[in-house]
Amino acid sequence: MFEFLLDPRYYPDILQGLSLTIEITLFGVALGLLLGTLLAIGDIYGGKLVRGAIAVYVEFFRGSPLFVQLFIAVYTVPAILNMRIDHYVLAFLVFGLNSAGYQKGYIKGAMQTIFDDQMAAGLSVGMSKLQTLRYVIMPQAYRIVIPSWTNEFCSLTKSTSVLSFVGLLDLVGAGRTIIFGTMEVLPVWFIIGLIYLVWITGFSKLMDIIYEKKKIPGVELAMQS
Amino acid sequence: MTEYVMEAKNVYKSYCIKGEEKEESKLVEAVKDVSLQIRKGDIKLIFGPSGSGKSTFLRCMAMLDIPDKGEIYLGGECLTAKGVDLNRARARIGFVFQHIYLFRHLTALGNVELALRQVLKLPKAEARKRAMDALAEVKITECASKYPSQMSGGQAQRVGIARAIARNPDIILLDEPTSALDPELTGEVIDTLRDLAKEGTTMLIVSHEMPFAKEVAEEMIFYDEGHIVETGPPSLFFNAPNTDRAKQFMTRIINRTTRE
Numbered sequence: 001m002f003e004f005l006l007d008p009r010y011y012p013d014i015l016q017g018l019s020l021t022i023e024i025t026l027f028g029v030a031l032g033l034l035l036g037t038l039l040a041i042g043d044i045y046g047g048k049l050v051r052g053a054i055a056v057y058v059e060f061f062r063g064s065p066l067f068v069q070l071f072i073a074v075y076t077v078p079a080i081l082n083m084r085i086d087h088y089v090l091a092f093l094v095f096g097l098n099s100a101g102y103q104k105g106y107i108k109g110a111m112q113t114i115f116d117d118q119m120a121a122g123l124s125v126g127m128s129k130l131q132t133l134r135y136v137i138m139p140q141a142y143r144i145v146i147p148s149w150t151n152e153f154c155s156l157t158k159s160t161s162v163l164s165f166v167g168l169l170d171l172v173g174a175g176r177t178i179i180f181g182t183m184e185v186l187p188v189w190f191i192i193g194l195i196y197l198v199w200i201t202g203f204s205k206l207m208d209i210i211y212e213k214k215k216i217p218g219v220e221l222a223m224q225s
Numbered sequence: 226m227t228e229y230v231m232e233a234k235n236v237y238k239s240y241c242i243k244g245e246e247k248e249e250s251k252l253v254e255a256v257k258d259v260s261l262q263i264r265k266g267d268i269k270l271i272f273g274p275s276g277s278g279k280s281t282f283l284r285c286m287a288m289l290d291i292p293d294k295g296e297i298y299l300g301g302e303c304l305t306a307k308g309v310d311l312n313r314a315r316a317r318i319g320f321v322f323q324h325i326y327l328f329r330h331l332t333a334l335g336n337v338e339l340a341l342r343q344v345l346k347l348p349k350a351e352a353r354k355r356a357m358d359a360l361a362e363v364k365i366t367e368c369a370s371k372y373p374s375q376m377s378g379g380q381a382q383r384v385g386i387a388r389a390i391a392r393n394p395d396i397i398l399l400d401e402p403t404s405a406l407d408p409e410l411t412g413e414v415i416d417t418l419r420d421l422a423k424e425g426t427t428m429l430i431v432s433h434e435m436p437f438a439k440e441v442a443e444e445m446i447f448y449d450e451g452h453i454v455e456t457g458p459p460s461l462f463f464n465a466p467n468t469d470r471a472k473q474f475m476t477r478i479i480n481r482t483t484r485e
Contacts, residue, residue, distance in 0.1 A: 114329070120289055121326040125340035125388060126316025135339060140330045216330045217374040 001187045010178050017174030018195060020088075021160040024170070027092045028156050029149065032099025039104035040111060041133065054104070061101030067162035070094050074166045087166050095156060102152055103145075110144035111137055143214050150207040154200050171195060229298065230396050230427050231286065231318075233261045236295035238278075238285050255281035256292070257451035263396060263429060268422055270438045271431045273448035274474065279431045280323065282448070283400050286429065287320045300395065316344045319389030319397035324405050325381050327373040333360060333384045334369040337391045345392060359391035360384070363417045379410030383417050390421070397421070399430040435478060439463060447471045 004010055043054050061069065073090045115137060122132025164173035175192040179185055238256040255278030263269060271279050284290040286297060288304050288311050297304045304314050328336050337359050341352035360366045363383040373381055382402055389397050402418070403411040415437050421428065422441040432438065438445060439459045447455045447462070447470070455462075455471045463479075466472045 117322075117324065117326045118328065121322065121328060123289055123312075123315060124287060124318075124320035124322070124326075126312055126344040126392065127340060128312045131343050135343060136328050136330075143330065217372045 001184060002191070004178055004182045004184060004188065005191065007182075010174075010181070013169065013174040013177050014171070014195070017169050017171040018199070020163065020168060020170045021157060021196075022199070024091055024095050024160050024163065025153060025157045028095030028099050029103075029153055031092070031096025032101075032103045032152070033107075033149075035096065035100035036103030036107050037138070039100060040108035043104065043108055044111065044115070058101045058104060061098045066094070066098055066159050067165055069098060070162055070166055087168055091163055091166065091168060095159070099152060099156060103149075106145050106148040106152070107141060110141040110148075113144065114140050140216075143211075143216060146207060146211040146214065150204050150211075153203060153207070157200055157203075158196065228264060229262045230265050230267070230300065231263045231429070232296075232298040233259055233282075233286060234296040234298070235260055236282070236285055236292045236297065238281055238290060238292050240281070240290075254278075254451050256285060258295075259452055260295075261429075261446070261453070263427060265427055266425045267443060268426075268428045268430070268441050269444045269446060270442040271429065271446045271448050272433055272438070272474075272478075273454075277449045278451045279448050280400050283398050283429070283431055287318050287398050288315060289320070312344075316340070316392060317395045319392070319394040321382070321385050321389050321397065321399040321402045323401040325373075325378070325385045327381055327384060327388070329373050332370050332372055333365065333376070333380075333387075336373070336384055337388045340388070341391060355391055356387075359387040362390065362420070363387045377410060378406040379413045382406060382414050386414070386417055386421075390426070396427045396429065399428060399432070401431050401433075403432065403434055433478060435463075447474065449474075 039054050039057070042050050046054065070091060073094045074087055077090060078085045118136050118140065119129070119132055122136045123129070127135070160170045161172040163170040164176065169177075171192055175188050179188050182188065236256050236259045237254075239252050239254040242251055242253060244250045259282055261269075271283070273279055281290060285292045288297060292305060295305065299314050299317060302309065302314065304311065327333075328339065331339065334353070334356050337356035338352050341347045341355055342349070345352075347355065357366060357369065360369055363386050365380055365383045365387065368376055368380050368384065371380075373384075376384065386397075386399075386402070389399075399418070403414050406414065411434070415434060418428075418430070418437065419441060430442075442459055444456055445459050445462050446453055447466070447468070449470055455466060455468045457466075461467075462471065462475055466475055
């Protein structure tokens with residue numbers, strides 16, 4: 001049943017699949033963080049038009065399946081731009097844009113728990129709004145958001161299984177290849193599932209450690225109140 | 226060049242309290258035609274019933290709330306004029322909040338240091354030295370490496386004062402600096418303010434600490450329903466205020482103080 005584990009021919013597929021899953025997830029969460037922060041700030045400061053546009057953006061990325069978004073990107077964007085774009089790059093962008101839709105909510109929520117008093121305090125010492133965001137609001141908001149990032153990371157990691165639909169070899173794609181070669185179905189998925197589990201558990205533990213290390217007395221109190 | 230450090234001219238400010246239903250929302254006229262002048266070294270104390278708009282007026286003075294009408298002057302500069310760099314103006318005003326509002330992710334030292342680094346652009350060593358000096362002035366250097374949540378309310382508020390004075394502002398505005406503290410902690414904050422008063426610091430204080438007011442204030446300002454009802458030296462208010470409203474308020478507050 002599990003003889004394929006001893007067959008070195010399949011190792012490169014598994015390794016390549018795992019590294020694609022990890023890369024797309026980490027890049028996606030990072031791009032999502034950057035865009036999510038901009039969206040959160042735009043939602044707080046923007047006028048009606050900006051806030052409306054952000055709402056449409058968020059509803060699109062949260063309300064439609066990731067694999068539909070990926071298909072749209074892969075089959076329309078290169079045609080519209082009339083250029084060849086690597087599926088890998090498109091997948092990274094889609095994951096980032098998708099994650100931004102979720103992260104905007106987490107970041108804005110965290111900012112709002114501390115915003116009024118900390119902004120007033122920042123302005124009162126002569127800092128600009130931008131300086132106060134940079135040195136006071138965001139450092140606290142990001143700390144509060146760490147547990148939500150862990151969730152976001154878990155969910156994106158598992159979502160990478162859609163990558164095989166557009167011809168990218170992620171872990172699920174690797175599993176398919178092995179099944180094709182061995183005709184073992186359940187054992188292969190079992191092992192693939194186990195790899196996800198180990199990686200996600202390990203990374204979540206790492207995030208917990210970072211959260212504890214970065215925790216500032218009083219900052220998480222603000223989240224509860 | 227004007228003789229005043231700060232001046233408010235016919236300032237108006239109202240805000241809307243949003244209710245559940247549209248009809249429940251109401252407009253609060255917190256500041257109605259308030260004018261006030263402060264000279265260098267003045268210590269003025271604003272007092273009056275809660276909800277009368279004292280805090281809103283003080284926030285307008287610091288341009289943390291922008292007045293609807295009227296002018297605020299800092300030195301000769303009109304802060305309510307268009308195109309004024311408010312950040313630069315606020316850097317010359319110290320503000321102490323009722324609920325303290327320290328930066329929660331920074332230590333006491335970090336709280337004082339931040340503006341010295343980012344606003345005054347001092348080099349690291351100099352900013353650190355000035356921040357430590359400010360903490361020493363409020364006698365709280367032992368808390369330098371503590372976070373806000375690790376300090377008592379009195380300690381935190383003294384750090385708040387250190388943060389306000391570290392830039393050597395032209396004036397310090399204090400919004401009920403002791404009223405959010407436990408009664409046994411107000412003493413240490415009052416002592417700090419007393420020290421600042423002795424050094425000739427220009428201050429506008431919203432407070433109900435009457436013994437303190439009697440001791441340091443040159444002028445007391447009775448504020449009710451969005452405007453200044455009566456002003457005068459402490460002796461006026463403690464003996465015989467001219468208006469009935471001030472009389473009633475003083476009777477209530479003095480009875481309360483003696484009962485404690």
